[in-house]
Amino acid sequence: MRAKPLPAETRRAVTVEAVIELAAERDPGEITTAAIASHMKLTQGALFRHFPSKDAIWEAVMEWVAERLLARVDRAAAQAASPVAALQAVFHTHVDFVTEHPGVPRMLFGELQRAEATPAKRLARTLLERYGERIRRLLEAGKAAGEVSAALDIEAAATLFVGTLQGLIMQSMLAGDLLRIRRDAPRVFAIYLAGIRSAT
Amino acid sequence: MRAKPLPAETRRAVTVEAVIELAAERDPGEITTAAIASHMKLTQGALFRHFPSKDAIWEAVMEWVAERLLARVDRAAAQAASPVAALQAVFHTHVDFVTEHPGVPRMLFGELQRAEATPAKRLARTLLERYGERIRRLLEAGKAAGEVSAALDIEAAATLFVGTLQGLIMQSMLAGDLLRIRRDAPRVFAIYLAGIRSAT
């Protein structure tokens, strides 16, 4: 059956969604253009009417991820009453995002693995850099407000923040159970919080 | 030039080393049998005289990793004077291992991504499970010795321990600078330590 023609922009958006859905259940590196097309009920050739190359598809996907994740995280932080509350809100927003789109962390990490400097990899890097920047700013504010230890090593604490999330994701990949993240997230964050409060 | 014939066992060991070296500089998923062979100055066909399939090569590699990592970590833990000292020793031993073999974390994470249940993936999982087990045991001992908070959530603390390492690795992949791990590791561990000491 012939696929219904969609406006180019819409088709591109649908493509990005298809990739994100596929990444939830298989190794991003093994997602072929044929698989993407078939998942959206399209022939493979049609994809190349909307993207000049497979790399361009990945680039669009990473753009989607970067935009959405940062926007949600910023919104969550803005509504919080204090720096530490903001950190906690960011943490849980990130966890929510990941459970909604399990493919995302796999793609991010997968991109970072790549040897060649593709545009998608560049986007992944800037996303993580901007993310870290936000965390560091919140930690600084927390220090100023006396909510975290005055002696806290901000850079290390930011690394650990991201690592905390990374550890949860890895654990859930091990267990093959995404919902596990939701259960464990508050418990792990509690230890992190104790760390940045009492670090010397 | 014809490669010097090696005894089968030696050739297999050399192959495993070649893979680990290659994984240090490129995405493990993109390591082809041709690349492995050329890196050890052999023709591709020769590989299949020693391994029945590419999967079998990966299996051998994961065995190598699991054995070495656990052995070193156990040795480090055994020599420590107290549970918390052991945790710290394990942490730094792991960091050392990773800086010596940068390809290892990439392969481990890459294996976990795989959709199909290959033997290599199974090995990666059991390695991480056994690793977590050891961490939990040390944390329990630390609790008994009064070195860490009596209220500590052991499971969450173990997840965070692995995440701490994961965060460091990711950060260094971002920066493209492996040595960075060495510099940051003690700083990040200090915060972790403060966390498990004062968690409530």
Next chain:
DNA sequence: CGCTTTAGTGAGTAATTGCTCACTATCTTA
């Protein structure tokens, strides 16, 4: 040394992958 076993070669193969293109169906709009 001669003979058997073992390991390496290199030319293949079948399958898969990203990508192209001539053609066709559908949409838009004058």
Next chain:
DNA sequence: TAAGATAGTGAGCAATTACTCACTAAAGCG
């Protein structure tokens, strides 16, 4: 509604990949 623009099809191409095999060189051993 006619015509041009837009989007989808499906066959096919070139490159790559894991894997095979008949042959050859080297190692080990009596």
